[in-house]
Amino acid sequence: MEKERRRIIIDFEVLSKAGFWMCAMKDYKTQKEHIIINNREELLRVYNKNKESVWIGYNIRGYDQWILKAIIADIDPCIVSQKLIEQKISGWKIDRRLHQIPLYIFEISDTYRSLKELELFMGEDIRESSVSFELDRYPTNEEIKELSSYCIHDVRMTYKVFEQVYYKYEAQLGLIKYFNLDESMFNKTEAQLSAYILGAKKPNYERDDVKDFKIVESINLSKYNHIKQWYENYNNRDFKNYLRTNVYNIETDFGWGGLHSARKKYMGEDFIVNSDVSSFYPSIMIEYNLMSRNVKDPSKYKEIRDTRFKFKKENNPIEKSLKLVLNSAYGACMDVNNELYDPKQGISICVNGQLLLLDLIEKVELEFGDRAQFIQGNTDGVMFKFNSKEDVDIYLEICKQWSIRTKMELEHDFIKKIIQKDVNNYVYIKENGSVKSKGAYVKKISMIDNDLPIVNKAIKENLINNIDVETTINNANKLIDFQKCVKITGKYSHAVYGKQKINLKVLRVFASLNSSDNAIMKIKADQKVEKISNTPDRVFIDNTNILDKEVPKMLDKSWYISLAKDRIDSFIEDKYTLFDYFDLMN
Incomplete structure (x- = not known):
């Protein structure tokens, strides 16, 4: 029987101006985790032990593989990271020595969504590290501790995403075996x-x-x-x-x-x-x-x-x-x-x-x-x-x-x-x-595509089983079912909540009954303020892990009920004109 290749989930964090890098990894089968901090010898030891393994990541094709190869080739990973991110140079153009490092990789990014956006859908903690990636000095022990927590969190999230798309891995592996291809073909799209x-x-x-x-x-x-x-x-x-x-x-x-x-x-x-x-x-x-x-x-x-x-x-x-x-x-x-x-x-x-x-x-x-x-x-x-x-x-x-x-x-x-x-x-x-x-309103919800799940469920229950929207929504008590997932695109510099500036690119908001709560807004480069579409006029924000949280008293379920009804109306032909309505009233 052919031995199954080891699968290693990997993620790098690089602070180019600080001369600092970190690598977190997780074994898919044993689920053992390991963090390496600015230690080339340790990374070489792990790499040499796992030359036949498959390295899996979110955007590993565009970023992480080149950082890994740079460290192995004794090329400064901070310079490589700068060229990849700031100068937007493709990894294969940076240094021909990088091509000499054998590496089996598997990409799980869909190119449309960031890992952080998928973490948002999954109900996970989406807060960013407070340590700036523009840091121009070596980080303190506390900062390294925070970066380590952030990096291993991303690896764990990548692991969860990989579980959802594992069928793609199996299909690609099946092609290589069926056509008896060289296993370097694993790196191809x-x-x-x-x-x-x-x-x-x-x-x-x-x-x-x-x-x-x-x-x-x-x-x-x-x-x-x-x-x-x-x-x-x-x-x-x-x-x-x-x-x-x-x-x-x-x-x-x-x-x-x-x-x-x-x-x-x-x-x-x-x-x-x-x-x-x-x-x-x-x-x-x-x-x-x-x-x-x-x-x-x-x-x-x-x-x-x-x-x-x-x-x-x-x-x-x-x-x-x-x-x-x-x-x-x-x-x-x-x-x-x-x-x-x-x-x-x-x-x-x-x-x-x-x-x-x-x-x-x-x-x-x-x-x-x-x-x-x-x-x-x-x-x-x-x-x-x-x-x-x-x-x-x-x-x-x-x-x-x-x-x-x-x-x-x-x-x-x-x-x-x-x-x-x-x-x-x-x-x-x-x-x-x-x-x-x-369609957006009635599609099959999944762990990695999970915006307004309770509204989706209420619409389908109504259209298929004739169950009142109120019944479905009022009987739900899991907070994640009510999440509205918000993304701040590149057209906007940041989000604003009242007087609070929010630099996160993805947010999780909920309709609020609290009269002191604000709408979530976004700011253009010209400082023009716009309300984020399809969000309530009053929201509360929860970007922490909400998987086990129940709905609080301040959640405004009526907003979700109204939205579900509006979307149902878009499916159903209007049976009455305004004049018909007045006739019925009389």
């Missing part, structure tokens, strides 16, 4: 790994043919042929234009991304079918020869797709690893830094994807007309409501013929009820009782 597996190599010249994409011949449009013609007109191929037109009674935009079309504030029950194309973009790439032209043997991509389908039916976990390659390939076509970069193919996939779905929508409309409703169309699927089981059967036959002609496979969900705000926000209940939801 998913997209880089996909390009390598597919044998992609960018040409040494620039292609200038992005506008020369073709419409695939299997698309057969009549009523909506003008949309296809719009794409065929080279004057529209500046990638700034878009076409807004009516499709089956829904205003729909056609541009250079996925299809987005939906009825606003829609509710429907019975004989509803949602049809998604299986592996839509990968299937387009395979069936219409739209794989990146940088791949010498496109058949390898098809082989991976077919093997993944086989493994999925067999419940073989490697299917999740193969899915990484399939799903990364399209995005990589549009990434100038990836070996798969081929924007002509990428645009062609998007355009043909929209037209293929339009083809299916048209066939349904021509068959049913007013006897069916087009509910929504998205990047890889469509949804319709019919009047009877017989009509559903006719629809499924249309889908079958469409699939044969287009070489796309459809998967169908049979829906009992749907409540839809728009294409990006909806909840539906399948006939088997399971629930699917999408």
Whole structure:
């Protein structure tokens, strides 16, 4: 049996002007922790003992690996840190000696959120160290103690995040094993790994043919042929234009991304079918020869797709690893830094994807007309409501013929009820009782995506089970359920709470009944003051660990009730005009 690699969670703190560095680490399996303070010999000892281990971090690819390599190579880590942060020089450009240090790393940052923001969602302590990173002298013992506490806290939080995204680690490890790759490939991103597996190599010249994409011949449009013609007109191929037109009674935009079309504030029950194309973009790439032209043997991509389908039916976990390659390939076509970069193919996939779905929508409309409703169309699927089981059967036959002609496979969900705000926000209940939801208001809450969880729960309980918002919110007593997570973006210098200046970039606020409490505000560089959106007029702040805290008496639950009701109203069509209201009053 192959020995499992040790996984070490790591984080560095560097005070460049003070000539000080610190490293905290935690063994994933044993959970043992270790802190090294300005001691190169100790770090070398740990590194030499763990050359075959995988070092895991949040932004380890962009920062921590270069600090670790600098110390090992006997290069001043404070200078390297300065170049990384202040001069924004990529680590691989700083010193070629850094490339000679072998290191297996795994990045868990999603690039969109900081670790501190995830700590905010998790209900953890998000207070920053009081020790300035601009400190220009060696820190005191008390300051080192505080920095140590701060650094090991970040390691513990990184450990918790890693637990949440461990499936990504397993999938990447599975790819390396399945394709028998050199284990140095572990350091690659998913997209880089996909390009390598597919044998992609960018040409040494620039292609200038992005506008020369073709419409695939299997698309057969009549009523909506003008949309296809719009794409065929080279004057529209500046990638700034878009076409807004009516499709089956829904205003729909056609541009250079996925299809987005939906009825606003829609509710429907019975004989509803949602049809998604299986592996839509990968299937387009395979069936219409739209794989990146940088791949010498496109058949390898098809082989991976077919093997993944086989493994999925067999419940073989490697299917999740193969899915990484399939799903990364399209995005990589549009990434100038990836070996798969081929924007002509990428645009062609998007355009043909929209037209293929339009083809299916048209066939349904021509068959049913007013006897069916087009509910929504998205990047890889469509949804319709019919009047009877017989009509559903006719629809499924249309889908079958469409699939044969287009070489796309459809998967169908049979829906009992749907409540839809728009294409990006909806909840539906399948006939088997399971629930699917999408959108900021009703998405599935997780430990690392946990803003206003009680409002999310109250909305779904109301829409799905018809439970009063008041019942759900008034019965909740965990403080974390009521957290409003606030982020101060780079457009603003800091936050203000009354006369108090707050330099934290993320905050946790709660609606307050206390009349002396203030709103949370943010300050622009020009000193303009703005109220932070979607926050109460009076708040209290708690940036400490709140995991075991219960709601205090000063929590204003009525604010959460009002917000939940407002958001529910955005899903439900107005039934009465103002005049109807006065008639009812009389």
